[in-house]
Each structure stands twice: as structure tokens, then as C-alpha cells.
Amino acid sequence: MSERKNHASHGSENMPVAKREMSRRQFLSYTLGGTGGFLAAGMLVPMVRFAVDPVLQPKKEADWVKVVEESKVTDSPQAFKFQIHQVDGWYESDPEIEAFIAKDKSGNIFALNPTCKHLGCTVGWNNNADYKDQFYCPCHGAHYTKEGKQLAVSTAPLDEYKVKIENGFVYLGQLGPNQIVNK
Numbered sequence: 087m088s089e090r091k092n093h094a095s096h097g098s099e100n101m102p103v104a105k106r107e108m109s110r111r112q113f114l115s116y117t118l119g120g121t122g123g124f125l126a127a128g129m130l131v132p133m134v135r136f137a138v139d140p141v142l143q144p145k146k147e148a149d150w151v152k153v154v155e156e157s158k159v160t161d162s163p164q165a166f167k168f169q170i171h172q173v174d175g176w177y178e179s180d181p182e183i184e185a186f187i188a189k190d191k192s193g194n195i196f197a198l199n200p201t202c203k204h205l206g207c208t209v210g211w212n213n214n215a216d217y218k219d220q221f222y223c224p225c226h227g228a229h230y231t232k233e234g235k236q237l238a239v240s241t242a243p244l245d246e247y248k249v250k251i252e253n254g255f256v257y258l259g260q261l262g263p264n265q266i267v268n269k
């Protein structure tokens with residue numbers, strides 16, 4: 087006689103040997119529990135990834151960058167170069183940027199991005215004899231007023247940098263839609 091049988095009959099002759107089969111309730115709870123856990127993990131992984139992956143994190147407002155002495159800004163737009171620190175996902179860089187900075191009729195300083203709003207070429211100031219005192223794009227002939235308002239080809243004005251003056255220097259901040267043309 088086997089050892090198991092001996093054990094089963096010991097002390098209680100008539101008791102049946104307990105079968106270790108899974109009940110329907112256990113089967114359902116294991117199956118549903120497993121599926122629920124799998125689904126929860128499926129939702130949790132993207133959330134954790136969103137929290138740790140800088141590519142997916144919203145970009146913060148650009149820092150202010152010191153560009154030029156206030157005294158050097160004239161009524162006529164001039165191109166000034168400056169560097170910004172850029173974090174794109176895991177990649178960091180310091181590209182050189184250019185802005186046209188000038189004074190408006192009231193003497194307030196403004197700064198425009200030279201990227202043409204048609205297809206992205208670079209505009210110049212007073213670079214075409216036919217368009218005096220205007221920004222002109224050599225790619226397809228878009229031109230803009232001094233404040234960046236579109237006059238032909240492009241359907242939008244040149245973008246504008248936020249500007250602040252501190253201790254005699256012009257600082258540029260976030261680039262955004264042109265607000266000067268509506269003033």
C-alpha cells in the first residue's frame with residue numbers, strides 16, 4: 087500500500103481522500119485577477135514613461151537671454167545673434183539664433199524672428215530694392231512691414247519674441263505669435 091493511502095486511512099477510515107482540484111470560483115478569480123493585473127500594468131507603463139521621459143514632458147517657458155545693449159537698438163531693424171540652451175528629449179544643444187530688433191513709433195523695443203511664415207526661408211531687412219523698408223523673403227517673394235505684418239505671399243505675420251529691458255540690456259524670451267501688428 088502506498089504511503090498516501092496509509093496516511094488517508096489513518097484515524098478516519100471512512101473519510102475520502104481530499105482532491106486538490108481547482109473550484110470554478112477559484113478558476114474565475116485567478117483568471118479575472120490575472121487579466122485585471124495585465125490591464126493595470128498596460129495602463130501604468132505609459133504613465134510611468136510619461137513621468138520620466140523628457141521628450142513627453144511639456145516644454146517649459148524659454149529663459150530670458152541677454153542679447154544686446156539697449157543703446158544699440160535703432161528705429162531700423164538690425165539682426166542680432168544670440169545663443170539659447172535647448173533640451174530636446176535627452177539631447178541638449180546651444181544653437182545660435184538671430185532676431186531683428188528695432189524700436190516702434192512710440193520708442194518701444196520689439197524683436198522679430200526672421201523665419202518666413204510662408205515656407206520657412208529666412209527674410210532680410212531692406213534686401214530688395216523693390217520693397218524699401220520692408221522684410222523680404224528671397225524664396226518666393228513674401229514681404230512684410232517693419233512690424234512683421236505680411237503684405238504678400240505669406241498669410242501670417244513674422245513671429246515675435248517677448249522682450250524685457252534690464253540694466254540697459256535687451257533680453258529676449260519666449261517666441262510667439264506677433265502681437266505688434268494688432269496694436
Ligand code: FES
Nearest residue numbers: 202204205223226
Ligand atoms: S518661404 Fe518665404 S516666400 Fe516662401
